[in-house]
Amino acid sequence: MKHSxxxxxxxxxxxxVWLGLTAAVAASQSRLLFNPLGSRREVLKPYSAGxxxxxxxxxAKDGTRLSGWLMTPRLAGPHPxxxxxxxxxxxxxxxxxxxxxxxxxxxxxxxxxxxYGDSHGDPAETHFVEDGRMLYDWLxxxxxxxxxxxxxxxxxxxxxxAVQVAMEREPCAVVLVTPYDSILAIAKRKFRTLPVEYVxxxxxxxxxxxxxxNAPVYVLRSEHDDIVPHSHTDLLVQKLGSLQADEIVPxxxxxxxxxxxxxxxxxxxxxxxxxxxxxVLPV
Numbered sequence: 001m002k003h004s005x006x007x008x009x010x011x012x013x014x015x016x017v018w019l020g021l022t023a024a025v026a027a028s029q030s031r032l033l034f035n036p037l038g039s040r041r042e043v044l045k046p047y048s049a050g051x052x053x054x055x056x057x058x059x060a061k062d063g064t065r066l067s068g069w070l071m072t073p074r075l076a077g078p079h080p081x082x083x084x085x086x087x088x089x090x091x092x093x094x095x096x097x098x099x100x101x102x103x104x105x106x107x108x109x110x111x112x113x114x115x116y117g118d119s120h121g122d123p124a125e126t127h128f129v130e131d132g133r134m135l136y137d138w139l140x141x142x143x144x145x146x147x148x149x150x151x152x153x154x155x156x157x158x159x160x161x162a163v164q165v166a167m168e169r170e171p172c173a174v175v176l177v178t179p180y181d182s183i184l185a186i187a188k189r190k191f192r193t194l195p196v197e198y199v200x201x202x203x204x205x206x207x208x209x210x211x212x213x214n215a216p217v218y219v220l221r222s223e224h225d226d227i228v229p230h231s232h233t234d235l236l237v238q239k240l241g242s243l244q245a246d247e248i249v250p251x252x253x254x255x256x257x258x259x260x261x262x263x264x265x266x267x268x269x270x271x272x273x274x275x276x277x278x279x280v281l282p283v
Contacts, residue, residue: 034088034113034115034123035088036113036115036116036123040091040117041091041093041117041118042091042092042093042094043093043094043096043097046069046093046094046095046096046097047096047097048096048097048098048108049100050073050074050099050100050101050104050105051072051073051099051100051108052071052072052073052074053069053070053096053099054069054070055067055068055069056068056069056070056111058111058134058135058138060114060127060130060131060134061130064114064119064120064121064127064131065119065120065121066111066114066120066121066131067112067117067118067119068092068109068110068111068112068117068119069092069093069095069096069108069109069110069111070107070108070109070139071099071103071107071108071109071110072107072142072144073105073107075105076144077107077143077145077146078143078145078146079106079107079144079145079146079149080105080106080107080145080146080150080151080275081106081107081109081139081140081142081145081146081147081149081150081151082103082106082107082108082109082150082151082152082153083108083109083132083136083139083151083152083153083165084108084110084153084154084155084158085128085132085152085153085154085155085158085159085161085162086110086112086113086155086156086157086158087155087156087157087158087178088156088157090116090155090156090158091112091116091117092111092112092116092117093117094259095108095110098259098264101264101265101268102267102268103267103268103271104272105272105275106151106271106275107139107142107145109135109138109139111131111135113128113131114127114128114131124201124202125201125202125203125204128161129161132152132161132162132165133165133168133169136150136152136165136169136171137169149274149275150169150171150172150173151171151172151173151174151175151215151271151274151275152165152166152169152171152173152174152175153174153175153176153177153267154175154176154177154179155177155178155258156177156178156179156180156227156228156254157183157204159176159177159178159179160179160180160182160183160204160205160206162174162175162176163176163209163210163213164206166213166215166217167212167213170214170215171215172215172216172274172275173215173216173218173270173271173274173275174213174215174217174218175217175218175220175267175270175271176217176218176219176220176236177220177257177258177267178220178221178222178225178227178228178233178254178257179206179228179233179236180204180206180228180233180236181205181206181207181232181233181235181239182203182204182205182207182208182232183200183202183203183204183205184200184203184204184205185207185235186228186232187200206236207236207239210236210239210240210241211239211240211241213240213241213242214242215242216242216243216244216274217240217242217243217244218244218245218247218266218267218270219233219236219237219240219243219245220247220248220249220257220263220266220267221233221246221248221249222248222249222252222253222254222256222257223248223249223251223253224252224253224254225253225254228254245270247266249263249266250262
């Protein structure tokens with residue numbers, strides 16, 4: 001009898017601990033998933049040598065102020081357009097600095113998520129996706145942008161935003177840098193014993209939307225990635241019916257991949273090829 005009571009007592013303690021851990025993950029999920037405090041201005045005075053660069057403040061549908069940069073080519077348009085979505089801890093001023101290499105001859109909109117950089121509001125998947133659609137439409141409405149030559153580019157967390165925007169807005173090209181199948185799947189891998197599927201609000205389930213993307217998709221992986229394992233990218237790639245290429249950038253990791261010259265050259269080449277296709281010559 002004493003042994004049974006002891007076992008029951010231990011089981012009770014373990015249950016309390018399990019419930020406590022589950023509650024802790026539920027309560028702190030926004031902090032675990034989003035890191036706006038780490039997104040202080042990366043470049044003090046963002047400027048693209050290949051573009052006219054200006055800071056923009058755009059109002060979300062609910063009035064929230066979103067801050068970022070619009071880069072437009074110096075020659076007369078209309079130009080291809082690119083909307084960029086950053087990663088978990090990313091402040092996007094660096095895109096303005098590197099836009100000449102990444103997006104030559106393209107109009108580029110890079111805006112910080114809610115709560116990131118100088119943008120107001122609180123981070124959330126629903127906000128990111130709704131704002132993403134709005135930003136895409138905002139860029140199309142500029143007179144110097146060709147609405148038939150639009151692309152979305154998403155890095156890491158932002159790949160999940162890019163996938164959902166691409167599903168609903170029909171760009172002509174999509175670039176996904178270190179993408180995943182879903183944040184839910186990664187969370188379940190990390191917290192194996194906890195019922196995260198019942199408490200996670202921001203699931204970013206790209207794998208559910210992948211088949212609905214019609215535009216050619218270019219996937220870039222880091223050579224060494226301990227944040228998004230390649231197995232999670234594999235599951236997404238398998239669902240992409242419009243996959244154009246799936247490549248690994250040599251010498252890259254999850255953090256440095258967008259800043260590498262090799263990465264930037266590959267993205268620039270892919271988008272240029274999509275925006276300015278070479279005519280097929282008669283045989």
